[in-house]
Amino acid sequence: MxxxxxxxxxxxxxxxxxxxxxxxxxxxxxxxxxxxxxxxxxxxxxxxxxxxxxxxxxxxxxxxxxxxxxxxxxxxxxxxxxxxxxxxxxxxxxxxxxxxxxxxxxxxxxxxxxxxxxxxxxxxxxxxxxxxxxxxxxxxxxxxxxxxxxxxxYRWNLRYMYYSAKTRWNRNGYTQIAEADVEVPEFEFDVFVSYAAKDGAFVKESVFAELEEKRNMKMLIHDRDFRAGEFVNDNIMHAIITSRKTLIILSKAFLQSHWCRFEMHMARLGPIKTGRNVLCVLMKDHVPTKGLPLEIIDIIRNRTYPEMPDEIVHCADVFWDRLRDALMH
Structure with a gap:
């Protein structure tokens, strides 16, 4: 039996x-x-x-x-x-x-x-x-x-709770965020850009040039803006919480980076605490879903995301304008 x-x-x-x-x-x-x-x-x-x-x-x-x-x-x-x-x-x-x-x-x-x-x-x-x-x-x-x-x-949900709480500490002590601040937030940055080191040239020459220099968005880029002397985890959570959106530059190199995936998971869990969707994905490379973790497949399959056009030279302005609109709303 x-x-x-x-x-x-x-x-x-x-x-x-x-x-x-x-x-x-x-x-x-x-x-x-x-x-x-x-x-x-x-x-x-x-x-x-x-x-x-x-x-x-x-x-x-x-x-x-x-x-x-x-x-x-x-x-x-x-x-x-x-x-x-x-x-x-x-x-x-x-x-x-x-x-x-x-x-x-x-x-x-x-x-x-x-x-x-x-x-x-x-x-x-x-x-x-x-x-x-x-x-x-x-x-x-x-x-x-x-x-x-x-x-x-250390699962992702627990990590988010821990690091988001930790970012409320500053040198003067604990800073409590009022509930009203969640409803009408004021952000230090428009977008935090999460990307792999191998995609650094693309971010600086294309993303940064088009969104910050030409379209006046205030961007947070880890190479330039992460605070010296802070733990990487704390810098990441500070970037996500103080930015309106997190832009994931999704590529094969991104998925191979531990810290990039950490950033993606933290941004993905943002709605648990804030009630707002903070994640936007830019598909830089074609990423096959076979063999990927389920949570990453969920992000790729169930989100509307802009994909790099094959001939971006001929439709550059339209593409970057749409991306800016997606990040600002």
Whole structure:
């Protein structure tokens, strides 16, 4: 009998009573779609539970408002719910898991994160990679901030929270940004240009010349404008937050650069904090999507972006005018 069937029948309940000393349980790749509230009742000594990959626990977990499924797993330290097609999780689903050290929620469809987590003082790793997060509860953000140096996996959403908060510090102390400033922002720069070193000549000879010199846009370019003595991460977040838009010069060289991809991910996550779309992509080279990370494919496929025309000499003004309009609105 498949484990997916055992978990919904009395056979599984009987079996679990005879596994009271079990420490590790792997239930991955079983196409499990249902869990009863008593499924893990006899597994009080369990330390690691893996329900990841090719299970579909959307219905039982989404509806577990009182956290009854994991109620008897108070000694659990490692929990993986990766790739379960989860769209949301009830606030109290992990309410008894105070000993949890690692939590894997990656490769799901979570859009909101509103979890009770303040009791998880032992948590040192959380993975939220490849979700659709748009809203994160204030208390969860504070919890993440307190533990940011303990996370083993620095995922993009957590990085944005950390570095955007860090850029609010200046030499005189903490500077709080008022909510009104988000609605009617005043920017120091019109556009932050993110590009690979190999594309530097193109940026200086074409992008800079056309947009700043000819069309009076105020541009932030890292070769010229990054602040000396600051960490690269801080310079990047300062550039994104103080610029109206971030212009990605997308090329094969760009995708090979760690810092360029960091800049792209930070700009992509901007709407989580600011509510505004800050990312604009200029396709400099044809970039094949095969083998690219899913988040980069999403940017390429689902965004309207200007592409360099084959004969830019004959339509240069029209192209640069349109790009300027896209960056200013």
């Amino acid at each position: 498949r484990l997916s069937e055992m978990l919904t029948e009395s056979l599984w309940r009987a079996a679990s009573q005879n596994m009271s000393n079990l420490k590790i349980l792997h239930l991955s790749h079983n196409n499990i779609t249902r869990l009863r509230v008593e499924s893990f009742r006899g597994l009080g000594e369990l330390k690691s539970l893996y329900l990841k990959d090719r299970n579909v626990l959307t219905v039982p977990l989404n509806s577990d408002d009182n956290g009854e499924i994991f109620l008897h797993l108070k000694k659990l330290k490692n929990l993986s719910l990766s790739d379960n097609k989860l769209t949301c999780l009830p606030t109290n689903i992990f309410r008894v898991l105070s000993n949890l050290r690692s939590l894997n929620l990656s490769y799901n469809f979570l859009t909101d994160l509103d979890l009770y987590m303040s009791h998880m003082r032992n948590l040192s790793m959380i993975s939220l990679q490849n979700n659709l997060l748009e809203n994160i509860n204030k208390d969860v953000k504070i919890f993440f901030t307190d533990l940011i140096y303990l996370f083993i996996l």
